[in-house]
Amino acid sequence: MPTLQRHGNKWRFQYRDKTVPKGQDNRRYRTIEDWEYDQTKQDAERVMHQFLGLPARQRTSPGKEIFLPYAHETIDTFTAAEKTKQTWRKDIDHHCGLLHHKRVAAITADDLAAVVREMRTKPRRGRVRNQDEPYSENTIRNVFVPLNKIFKRAERQGIIPRGSNPIKLLEPGERAQPEKVEQRLPTGEEAVLLLQAAIDFHRRKHVKYAGIIAIALWAGLRRSEILRLTWDDIDFDNRLIHIRKDNRIFGKGKTKNAIRPVEMAELLYDILWQHRLELEVHSKLDLVFCTRTGKPLSPRNVSLYVDQILVRSGIWTGADDKRLKPTLHPLRHTFGSVLSEEGVNIKYVSAQMGHSSAGFTLSRYVHEVAKSQHKGAAAAAIDAYWGPAFETFKSRLNNGG
Numbered sequence: 001m002p003t004l005q006r007h008g009n010k011w012r013f014q015y016r017d018k019t020v021p022k023g024q025d026n027r028r029y030r031t032i033e034d035w036e037y038d039q040t041k042q043d044a045e046r047v048m049h050q051f052l053g054l055p056a057r058q059r060t061s062p063g064k065e066i067f068l069p070y071a072h073e074t075i076d077t078f079t080a081a082e083k084t085k086q087t088w089r090k091d092i093d094h095h096c097g098l099l100h101h102k103r104v105a106a107i108t109a110d111d112l113a114a115v116v117r118e119m120r121t122k123p124r125r126g127r128v129r130n131q132d133e134p135y136s137e138n139t140i141r142n143v144f145v146p147l148n149k150i151f152k153r154a155e156r157q158g159i160i161p162r163g164s165n166p167i168k169l170l171e172p173g174e175r176a177q178p179e180k181v182e183q184r185l186p187t188g189e190e191a192v193l194l195l196q197a198a199i200d201f202h203r204r205k206h207v208k209y210a211g212i213i214a215i216a217l218w219a220g221l222r223r224s225e226i227l228r229l230t231w232d233d234i235d236f237d238n239r240l241i242h243i244r245k246d247n248r249i250f251g252k253g254k255t256k257n258a259i260r261p262v263e264m265a266e267l268l269y270d271i272l273w274q275h276r277l278e279l280e281v282h283s284k285l286d287l288v289f290c291t292r293t294g295k296p297l298s299p300r301n302v303s304l305y306v307d308q309i310l311v312r313s314g315i316w317t318g319a320d321d322k323r324l325k326p327t328l329h330p331l332r333h334t335f336g337s338v339l340s341e342e343g344v345n346i347k348y349v350s351a352q353m354g355h356s357s358a359g360f361t362l363s364r365y366v367h368e369v370a371k372s373q374h375k376g377a378a379a380a381a382i383d384a385y386w387g388p389a390f391e392t393f394k395s396r397l398n399n400g401g
Contacts, residue, residue: 002052004044007031011044015052039158065159067107068092068100074153075146088146095119095135095143104151104159109169112147116140116174141176185334185341188389190315191217195271195393197313201305207397209305211275212289215241216328218268218382220335220353223328225258227297229288234272239264239379243354258354265382267390274397303328335382336361342381352378 002013012031020026030051037043071092075085098114099107119135144167151165186194194217198210215221215229225243233242241262264272275288283294291297306328310316332353339349340361350361 002048004041004048010034011037011041013048041157065104065154066100067096067102067104070104070154070159071096071146071150074150077153078149091143091146095139096147104154107166109166109174112166112170113174115143116170116176119143137176137178141178144176185337186315188386190313191386192389192393193315194310194313198309201309201312206278207271207275208278208289209309211271212302213306213309213328213331214268214271216331217334218265218386219262220332220339221262222258222332222354223299223302225354227287227289227299227302230286231276231288232286234288235264236269236273239269257351257356260351260354262352263376263379265379265386267383267386267394270394270397338385339378339381342385344377344381348377 002015004011004013010031010033012029014027014029017026017028030048032044032047036047072089075088075092078085078088080088095118096115098118099111102111119140121134124133124135148165148167151160151167154160155162155165195210195213198213199205199207201209212226215226216223219241221229221241221243229241233244235242241264243258243260243262272288281290281292281294283290285294285296287294287296289297310327336349336353339352340346346362347358350358353361355361
């Protein structure tokens with residue numbers, strides 16, 4: 001089935017000319033002229049169907065686009081990872097019920113303000129943390145990311161007039177207002193308690209969960225990157241962890257810059273080597289972290305276990321301790337903060353963390369950064385910061401935990 005392609009300011013499609021003799025190239029392009037349609041993609045598709053002899057679609061007015069189907073169709077056209085688009089679809093489905101049956105052209109800033117008020121008052125759905133509490137301001141902000149993209153696309157397609165994006169008309173109090181809290185760095189003593197709690201959490205006192213936490217804390221890997229690691233990715237000789245482009249189990253990485261080698265500090269080397277020695281079942285998939293049967297770990301279960309470990313360690317003092325959250329991802333931010341605090345060049349910090357740009361790293365980790373960098377700086381910074389507090393822990397680790 002041919003598909004429409006944008007060619008300059010016109011639509012065109014490719015088709016096969018059956019009048020061309022066999023053996024010759026019969027591919028042809030047909031450009032849709034302005035007078036043939038009403039300047040919408042839907043009507044251009046009607047012309048294409050009519051030309052190909054297929055059942056013609058009815059001419060529609062762009063002002064009659066219903067929000068929910070239009071939102072799903074628009075999200076499908078975005079150039080983003082499929083997992084990201086899936087998250088956007090869920091956000092639109094779960095949080096924007098007040099908009100579902102409205103026409104896109106009829107949605108106003110008051111409608112969007114009503115969505116924000118509803119999210120600030122209704123309890124969270126499903127089995128999630130703090131399920132009886134309303135949604136956070138960060139969640140509201142995340143929902144408005146696809147909404148803004150959808151309305152921008154509607155402006156470009158002429159469904160709503162240029163400059164009439166209703167999100168831009170919201171008052172300051174009607175917008176998401178996430179609280180900016182600077183992440184607190186765990187002290188060396190707190191990190192010892194955390195990793196010891198991870199070892200105690202394992203019923204056989206193994207370092208499996210300590211390894212997961214250590215990779216986030218001392219190498220700055222994302223949860224998805226940790227769970228997709230194979231032993232081929234761990235280069236013990238050169239002390240590197242390779243985050244590769246493609247993975248035969250989990251597919252592609254998050255971004256292009258996520259493909260990178262990450263330096264392995266001595267502290268992390270010791271824990272990963274101990275974990276390899278303790279493995280009772282070697283995964284057929286060669287995974288570094290797997291279940292007792294060799295299957296991949298569930299990301300949800302890993303998050304729940306890490307939450308429990310952080311709480312058991314005692315370094316998280318409860319809901320009032322907003323600067324240190326009981327989740328895995330803030331440990332990755334700790335890695336970036338330590339590198340910048342130890343004077344590693346911001347470009348190198350960005351490369352080690354797999355960020356899209358050094359500007360994003362600089363905006364997230366506001367620390368004074370040195371102007372020079374050298375090979376081995378990341379591993380040296382980790383060992384310098386954490387090493388003194390872990391001398392006793394390392395001796396216990398070498399003696400079997």
